[in-house]
Amino acid sequence: MLAMLLRRLGLGAITVWIVSVIIFVGVEILPGDACTAFLEREAKGKLLENCREDLGLNRSAITRYAEWAGNALRGDLGVSANGQKQISELVGFRLRNTLLLASGAMLVGIPLALFLGIVAALWRDRPMDIMVSTTAIAAMTIPEFVSATLLILVFSVWLGWVPGIVLTSANAPLAEFFPEVLLPIGVLTLVMTAHILRTVRSSVIETMASDYAQMALLKGLPYWQIVFRHILPNALLPTINVVALTIAWLLGGVVVIETVFNYPGLGRMMIDSISDRDLPVTQAIALIIATVYVGVNLLADLLTMIANPRLRTVHMRRS
Amino acid sequence: MKILLGVVSGLALSASLAWAEPSGVFRQAHEVGSGSASSLDPISKGRVFQVTEKIMSRLVRPDMDGRPSPDLAVSWSANADATEWTLMLREGVTFHDGSTFGSEDVVYSLKRVLDPEMDSPARSAIAMINKVEAIDGKTVKLTLDNSFADLPLLLMDYRLRMIPEGSGDTIATTGIGTGPFKLVSFDAEGTTKLAANMDYFEGAPGVAEMEIIGITDGQARLQALLGGQIDMERGITAQQSVMLKGSNRFHIQTIPTGNWRGLVFRTDVAPFDDPRVRKALRLAADRQGMIDLVMGGGAVVACDSPVGPRDQYRADISCPQDVDQAKALLAEAGFADGIDIDVHVATLEPTWPVIAEVYQEQAAAAGIRVNIVQVPSDGYWNQVWMQKDAVATRWNERPADQALNEIYLSTAKWNESYYKDPAFDALLSQARQELDFDARKALYVRAQKHLWETAGTLIPYHVTRLVGTTARVGNLDAVENNAVRWHLVTVD
Numbered sequence: 001m002l003a004m005l006l007r008r009l010g011l012g013a014i015t016v017w018i019v020s021v022i023i024f025v026g027v028e029i030l031p032g033d034a035c036t037a038f039l040e041r042e043a044k045g046k047l048l049e050n051c052r053e054d055l056g057l058n059r060s061a062i063t064r065y066a067e068w069a070g071n072a073l074r075g076d077l078g079v080s081a082n083g084q085k086q087i088s089e090l091v092g093f094r095l096r097n098t099l100l101l102a103s104g105a106m107l108v109g110i111p112l113a114l115f116l117g118i119v120a121a122l123w124r125d126r127p128m129d130i131m132v133s134t135t136a137i138a139a140m141t142i143p144e145f146v147s148a149t150l151l152i153l154v155f156s157v158w159l160g161w162v163p164g165i166v167l168t169s170a171n172a173p174l175a176e177f178f179p180e181v182l183l184p185i186g187v188l189t190l191v192m193t194a195h196i197l198r199t200v201r202s203s204v205i206e207t208m209a210s211d212y213a214q215m216a217l218l219k220g221l222p223y224w225q226i227v228f229r230h231i232l233p234n235a236l237l238p239t240i241n242v243v244a245l246t247i248a249w250l251l252g253g254v255v256v257i258e259t260v261f262n263y264p265g266l267g268r269m270m271i272d273s274i275s276d277r278d279l280p281v282t283q284a285i286a287l288i289i290a291t292v293y294v295g296v297n298l299l300a301d302l303l304t305m306i307a308n309p310r311l312r313t314v315h316m317r318r319s
Numbered sequence: 320m321k322i323l324l325g326v327v328s329g330l331a332l333s334a335s336l337a338w339a340e341p342s343g344v345f346r347q348a349h350e351v352g353s354g355s356a357s358s359l360d361p362i363s364k365g366r367v368f369q370v371t372e373k374i375m376s377r378l379v380r381p382d383m384d385g386r387p388s389p390d391l392a393v394s395w396s397a398n399a400d401a402t403e404w405t406l407m408l409r410e411g412v413t414f415h416d417g418s419t420f421g422s423e424d425v426v427y428s429l430k431r432v433l434d435p436e437m438d439s440p441a442r443s444a445i446a447m448i449n450k451v452e453a454i455d456g457k458t459v460k461l462t463l464d465n466s467f468a469d470l471p472l473l474l475m476d477y478r479l480r481m482i483p484e485g486s487g488d489t490i491a492t493t494g495i496g497t498g499p500f501k502l503v504s505f506d507a508e509g510t511t512k513l514a515a516n517m518d519y520f521e522g523a524p525g526v527a528e529m530e531i532i533g534i535t536d537g538q539a540r541l542q543a544l545l546g547g548q549i550d551m552e553r554g555i556t557a558q559q560s561v562m563l564k565g566s567n568r569f570h571i572q573t574i575p576t577g578n579w580r581g582l583v584f585r586t587d588v589a590p591f592d593d594p595r596v597r598k599a600l601r602l603a604a605d606r607q608g609m610i611d612l613v614m615g616g617g618a619v620v621a622c623d624s625p626v627g628p629r630d631q632y633r634a635d636i637s638c639p640q641d642v643d644q645a646k647a648l649l650a651e652a653g654f655a656d657g658i659d660i661d662v663h664v665a666t667l668e669p670t671w672p673v674i675a676e677v678y679q680e681q682a683a684a685a686g687i688r689v690n691i692v693q694v695p696s697d698g699y700w701n702q703v704w705m706q707k708d709a710v711a712t713r714w715n716e717r718p719a720d721q722a723l724n725e726i727y728l729s730t731a732k733w734n735e736s737y738y739k740d741p742a743f744d745a746l747l748s749q750a751r752q753e754l755d756f757d758a759r760k761a762l763y764v765r766a767q768k769h770l771w772e773t774a775g776t777l778i779p780y781h782v783t784r785l786v787g788t789t790a791r792v793g794n795l796d797a798v799e800n801n802a803v804r805w806h807l808v809t810v811d
Contacts, residue, residue: 032698038356039364041700041733047438048701080355090355149542156546164546165539167346167532169509262539264509272508272535276354 001305008301012294019290020072020283024065027279033057034277068283077284080273087284091269093171095288098265100174101181101257102250105188110243113193114236117200121235122227124205132197139194148187148260155183170264184261188254192246199242200235207235237308244300251296252289341515341527343810345792347551348540349507351533357507359494360487361480362432362439368477369531370511373805374415375480375496378406378425379471381802385629387471391420391481391497392459401468401754404461405454412520414483415501416493422453427484429461441478443732444721466752468759472718477801499524499806508533525794525809541787544569550792550810553800555785557615563787572786572797575619577627577716579781580670582662582678585708586775587737590658594773599648600660601771603685604678605640606779613673618780624767625714625722627781632719632760634767645685657686663703664711667696671711674779705735712776716799719763723747727770736775743769 035051036043043051052058071078077087116136120129139147156164166180207213208231216226255267262268266285273281351357353365361371379395382388392406412420429451432441450462461470481497482490494502497520500513513529532549534540541559544552547568555563555571563569584591584600591597601623610618619628622638649658662678664671672693679689694703704710712735717725724747725731729739743766750762770776788795791811796803 030697031695031702036698036701038353041704042364042440043701044732050438085355149538152542152546156542160546163548165534165543165548167510167534167543167548169506171506171509259536260539262534262536262543268535272351272354276356278355281355 005302008298012291012298015294016287016290019286020069021065023283023286024061024068024279027274027277027282028061030274030277032277034279037275037277064279068280072283072287077287078280080278080281087281090281091266091284091288094264094266094269094285096174097170097177097263098251098254098258098267100177101184101188101254101263101265102247104181104185105192105250106247108185109189109192109246110196112189113196114200114239116193117197117239118204118232120197121201121204121208129201133201136194136197139190140198144187144191144254144256145260147190148183148257151183151186152261164261166261166263168264181263184257184263187257188250192250195246196239196242199239203238204231204235207231210234233307237304240300240304240307241297244296248293248296251292339523339525341517341524343526343791344528344530345526345551345808345810346530346532346549347553348532348534348543348549350537350540351508351535353507355508358491359502359505360491361482362437362441362478363491364440366478367507367511367531368800370494370502370505370513371480371496372477372498372800372803373500373513373529373531374494374498374502375482376498377475377477377479378408378481379474381475381798383796383798383802384631385798385802386631387475391425392474395471397468397470397754399754401466401470401752402463404463404470406459406461408457408459409520410457412497413518414497415495415516416483418483420481420483420497421456422459424481424484425459426451426453427487428481429479431482431487432479439478441476443725444476445473445479465748468751468754469718469720473721475718475801500529503528506533519806521804521806524806529805544787544789547789551786551788551795553784553786555787557617557785560785560787568790570788570790570792572788572795573617574784574786574797574799575628575781576784576799577625577630577722577781578714578784579621579625579627579778580668580674580711580713581623581776581778582674583704583710583712583736584660584775584777585737586739588708590652590654591708591775593652595648595652596654596658597775598772599645599652599685600682600687601638601774601777602641602645602648603682603687604777604779605681606638608640608681609674609677609779612677613670614780614782617783617785619783621778621781623771623774623776623778625717625726625776625778626719626763626767627716630719632763632767634764634771636768636771638771640681642685645687649686654686657688659688659690660709661690661692661707662709662711663692663694663707665694665696665699665703667699668711668713671713675711678777705733710735716801720747720751723763723766723770726776727774738773738775740769740773743773 034055035048035057039047039051068078079086080090116132120132123129152164155161162179162182164183168176168180213226213231216230255271258265258268259271270282270285349367349369356365357367358365359371360366361375377390378392379387380390391409393409394407395404397404408422414420431437432439432445433448447464447467448461449464452460454460483495486495492505494505499516499519501516503512503514505511511531515524515527517523534543540552543549560571563571584597586592606620610616622636624634626633662675664675666672675691679691682689704712725733727734727738727743728747729744746762746766746769750759753759753762793809794807
């Protein structure tokens with residue numbers, strides 16, 4: 001088990017490294033650099049030369065990558081391309097804000113999805129199931145920016161209950177994000193609940209059809225005892241991975257939602273830094289997102305293993 | 320009795336004005352155009368003008384008709400050949416940090432713009448100023464390289480704001496000026512807070528606080544206005560204005576501007592090096608049709624002159640679509656079977672692709688076959704614009720002299736059409752030296768008519784700006800940012 005863990009961690013580190021190379025190359029091959037992005041039509045002659053000199057952009061790409069990677073390994077993410085702010089400081093607040101948004105959506109979304117998924121499965125093909133499933137499919141298929149705009153229209157413009165756009169500064173105390181953060185949380189909850197709910201539903205249905213569940217039923221065990229003792233613990237195992245993917249998606253900064261609501265999180269910062277060609281910031285965010293993906297998935301696999309005795313023993317024997 | 324009543328009510332009115340305390344918070348958004356490079360240094364590339372225009376003053380500012388009117392300079396005069404200008408400064412003005420404004424601050428601020436090391440984008444606007452000197456505490460003399468009759472027009476440039484002597488290294492974050500509002504906190508990507516400057520030289524402002532909020536996404540800015548989270552959004556599109564027009568919670572101002580978008584054909588490469596081809600390309604455009612299709616009617620026809628509809632030097636030219644003449648000119652130039660051209664556009668300016676498509680349709684009638692090439696917005700300004708033979712362009716309003724000189728003079732850095740015409744250059748130089756207004760106007764008009772005959776730039780229209788405000792906003796001048804008197808604005 002320990003060896004497996006170490007191997008997974010090693011693979012995770014390699015994944016993160018590959019992501020950093022891909023992002024670096026990707027931003028490099030985009031036309032223009034930090035100076036042309038900033039100077040626009042003044043990007044000519046001496047002004048451009050001076051700017052490139054100041055930002056060290058006239059050195060080769062490999063030199064710049066090596067320098068960045070060396071510093072990043074020591075935990076120093078450097079300063080933003082214009083040399084004005086420490087990245088750790090900039091990214092710190094954005095990460096916190098994204099966490100606020102993600103945890104809000106998770107706290108509401110995950111219990112809701114589990115509950116609705118189980119209900120839909122237990123009352124399969126009844127009006128309740130049809131209603132829940134149809135709503136879920138609608139929530140999944142309508143793009144986030146459409147549902148976001150609709151929610152803003154209804155709750156902010158028509159009813160005036162909550163502000164539509166987030167105007168709070170990135171580094172404001174968390175309390176100031178209320179009630180502005182409620183609408184974005186609402187939209188995220190809508191999308192993620194639908195995804196998890198459908199997995200839960202099909203998994204529960206599958207487990208109910210399994211031999212041991214049928215056996216228990218035939219033995220005459222009370223229905224609710226079968227559901228809670230035998231079906232749910234087994235049915236919910238596969239959903240751990242879906243939940244993990246959803247969490248990783250949330251923590252990676254939800255670009256579209258953050259842009260529509262003007263929310264100062266990681267996703268919007270990523271977009272802004274790419275259009276500014278601010279490589280250090282882009283790299284730092286990519287690094288964080290990749291680490292979160294790798295970490296959360298690893299955690300999910302471990303949880304599944306701990307919860308499922310069969311997997312546990314198999315791996316134990318192998319290691 | 321009548322007189323007495325008048326005096327009494329006049330006194331009451333002035334008393335009520337004097338006693339009106341600034342109240343309320345006025346909120347507006349800005350698009351964070353410079354991202355993390357945003358700055359309060361008025362002459363840097365990253366200046367957030369939505370903030371600097373409220374905290375700093377110029378020497379001269381435009382009045383409601385766009386003519387020079389006093390700001391920090393109360394009067395100005397020139398010598399006989401307009402090579403030396405003397406400015407009298409306003410007295411008793413203090414900066415937000417309490418220091419007194421005087422001629423040394425003007426000398427410092429202007430020299431800073433002119434310093435080649437600073438490399439300010441504002442430098443080219445006033446490059447003809449050779450020497451700046453303080454005569455005494457309230458008088459400044461500007462010596463020019465050559466005669467220039469309209470210097471006050473150039474001093475109205477939105478970047479030429481006065482800062483305290485020696486504050487160059489800190490101004491980017493302190494934002495100390497003499498404007499109607501003082502900086503409380505600066506956060507370009509978040510919320511920048513300003514407070515009323517009770518010592519403002521034209522009287523205390525109408526609102527107690529202003530908040531300038533960074534919202535990058537245009538749709539999000541409109542949503543914020545609709546939800547009442549901001550009070551003003553400048554630059555609403557015709558399509559968006561429909562949402563505001565039906566409601567009594569919003570007002571819309573319609574402001575003709577000198578901003579334009581157009582197509583540039585390089586005059587130094589074939590086939591555009593033939594003036595007949597260039598004129599044919601421009602005659603083929605139905606400008607009003609383009610305004611209706613691209614701008615929903617929100618623009619004023621331009622006849623390839625960059626001079627805006629409200630500029631005192633604007634030439635009165637008529638330029639209806641003339642397919643027959645366009646065909647005749649093309650045939651004369653050796654293109655009897657029509658001509659094929661590639662026009663490069665990007666979505667950097669959302670209307671470019673639309674302009675190109677409408678033009679493609681209109682020009683087809685004259686045998687001009689337009690192939691639209693979509694290029695990435697990234698790097699457009701240095702890899703496509705002024706590089707490819709036919710590209711889209713956009714410019715913001717400039718005074719007539721500046722627009723003509725910066726875009727069409729043979730030696731201009733931004734001569735995007737590579738237009739080189741000694742006769743045109745001579746007209747501009749004569750105009751600058753002509754001290755009589757009517758004679759000067761005649762020269763600028765001739766220069767614009769010259770462009771209509773020979774230019775390689777198609778300027779179909781000048782954009783009309785739509786400004787949306789919430790109904791609680793009062794006293795907002797219906798003019799461009801550059802001329803708005805922000806201290807008059809009130810909110811209920």
